[in-house]
Amino acid sequence: MKRYNQLYQLYKEFPTDTLRAYQNFVDVFPPVDSQIALEQWKTAHDEIEPRYNAIKTAFENTDAYAEIAARATREQAFTALDLHSKYGRAVNVLVLDVDETLRSAGHTDNEIPRETLALLTEFYDSGIPIVICTGQTLENVKGFMIQGLGSEIVHSGQFSIVYEAGTGVFTPNHGAETKHLLYEDLDREIVAIFDQLRSRVLQEASDELRRRCHLQGNEFNVTMKPNFEIGSEKAVEIIDDALVYEIELLGEIVAEQRSLETDPGEASEWARAFYAAEDAEIEAVLTDHDAMSEPETIPEDVLDVFERIDVAYYEGDAAEIGSLELNKVVGVEAAISVLGIDDPFALVMGDSKSDYRVMDWAAEHDAGIGAAPEHASTTVLEFVRETDDLVFDQGRSADMLRTIYALNQLATLE
Template identity: 55%
Template sequence: MDDYDRLYELYDRFDTERLRDYRVFVDLFPPLSSTVALDRWEEASEALADRRAEIERGIEDGERLAPIAARADREAAFTALDLRGKYGRAVNALVLDVDETLRSAGDTDNEIPRETLHLLREFVERGVPLVICTGQTLENVKGFLVQGLGNELVHSGDVSVVYEAGAGVFTPGHGTETKRLLYDDLSPDTRGVVDDVRSRVLREAPERVRRGCHLQGNEFNVTLKPNAETGSDTAAARIDEALVHLLDLVGESVADRVDLPDDTTAGDDTAGVAAGPATARAFFADADPEIADALDRESAARAETVPPAAADLLAELEVALYHADAAELAVSDLDKAAGVEAALSVLGVSDPFVVVMGDSKSDRRAMEWATDNDAGLAAAPTHASSGVLDHVRETDELLFPPGEAAELLGTVWALNCLVDESFAVDD
């Protein structure tokens, strides 16, 4: 009998759903001071042990398969079996986006569910480190990680944070490697543009942008956020205006470093627009249809052509528009993929086979890095961006409902149990 037949028998003969219900109860509702609560917890704990023992005695190799049934449903278990057949490897690091991946504004009240947090702790206890990979600031991430995972785990040496989508990596407990500022390695011109924009972005902003937006507290990237409610019409208008302002500052800073031809703004539609701003608008409009649409909404003229010298420097930069949410300046080379590589190096994961879980374009870059280097799997919530969904469907189709990251983590748990018998030995 092979593992396919054993799993089929396991899920066919036993009430594994009830087994998982007991497991969740025992894990997430520990004994309390109340006698009634303590009695209920003890009853559930005994029921869990009895059901696991029944599986262990009742089928071939039950001791190895019972931990799988306790955390993964039938579909997750057979998906894990397929992944073992395809890759033959256990996952040795989790690379996790936060917003709309581990937590969801619409489905988890913007909190990471306790079941997800518990599973993450279980993975770390079994030697699988966490790489939290986010566009947020370091201070924001540290705050909710300590609150959710606990100070001891965050500072255990097995947790790393890639923040501002790759600008830096923070790995507590690793001495001089604890904080790596990836932006320190940029060319003087590239870093100079970002520094120039940061110093001017609010001080020189048009009044409606200055009064209607605030500067997010980033360490390196420059992010303008609306003062109005995110997603509202007012926020959308302010962020469109902020985008034009941000592009113009980028263009002016680039023009200080690159000689632009006199005819850069040729054409009636660019009358009154300086060469640098017109060039930056054109470059990023060509790169991103959403930016082009925003420029059209603002009637923001742009150059007909982008001189090669300016294009070389602008290509080092990345301007992003998040509709009614943010306008951001970052650097192309400082993406989540670069941050993940740096984090894994600090964590000592020399031969990575990771699962990258995320929902946005920046997460897709990390997924593509894993795929291109035979270094892991990609997974996403079903409401992820179209590009992410395309990539996940083209690889292993590891999709999960919004707010249900624990469901996918159960699949990873099952994979690791199937590959390494010792993985869940203390489960």
């Protein structure tokens, strides 16, 4: 009750909106080579200290309440208090998806907002490791994270990238453990299936499909991407087509790998039926394409393989085939191990089924909390709302980071 009363007093008696505006200006717009900009930045910077000190003096001479006021709204602070009452501990690692989580094609011009980058820097400066957990390629992620956060942070030893949804982990400055190729540990038959998929997926595609999409340059996963703006009507159309095609080709290759004397069409039918039953979004796409299948049976030795291979659908963005033995959970566990976090309690932010698996893992092991944007997949939103209801507006990942920043400040008061 004491913390509740103190937060209530903080936001009632102090002009926290003004302090937060000054702090955000200083954080997001660092000094540049412009006299006018420098003067504005200095004015804002000089306004922070007396306001900060007034709050510090009023609350047991501690920095925590001033830090909360400078970076969190009243609602965010009280949400943080609820989280602290429930879990009684601070977040000690950030596990963050990128696309449609940290950034949004429709709301942030597909860039990580400067406000978000500034907050990530604050977490890093406070000793919190950052794990970027994405389906993208390693080189792509490294590039925009170095551009956003700087090479010093990315190569600090407290920053890790789980890429291609868990096929590999890159944690710079950790010697032999810097790059861990998790796909090298897979069964050779599964590797052979993926080798076949990668070599045949564009070669055997229709001329129209080849013109309208491309194969992402992954190390392992087979991912088809649209040659149109992500999320556009054309992108949705082509990724739906690519999904159906990839599923059918996978069925053919699995039947060949198992040396089954069957018609390719029947093998494709098995794959369509299996993956439709596994995912309602995939089922909807197959239904729209009149490609739903109801075979009498699927051979057991084919089922054994399908149950180890994941087909992921991201509307208007990607159709991807990966290994269920290599997912974001496996990658995150490997990253946390390399980072040396013995008792993780993570903020897991994401929007897709692969992110849900990490959230579920964290909840099952008392290792963290999940948060998601409002446009996340149904599975993710249901999970997040049923746990802590940490849902943020599209393009506003900074709002959730502010809540967790406040949680960590409250934890210092214990």
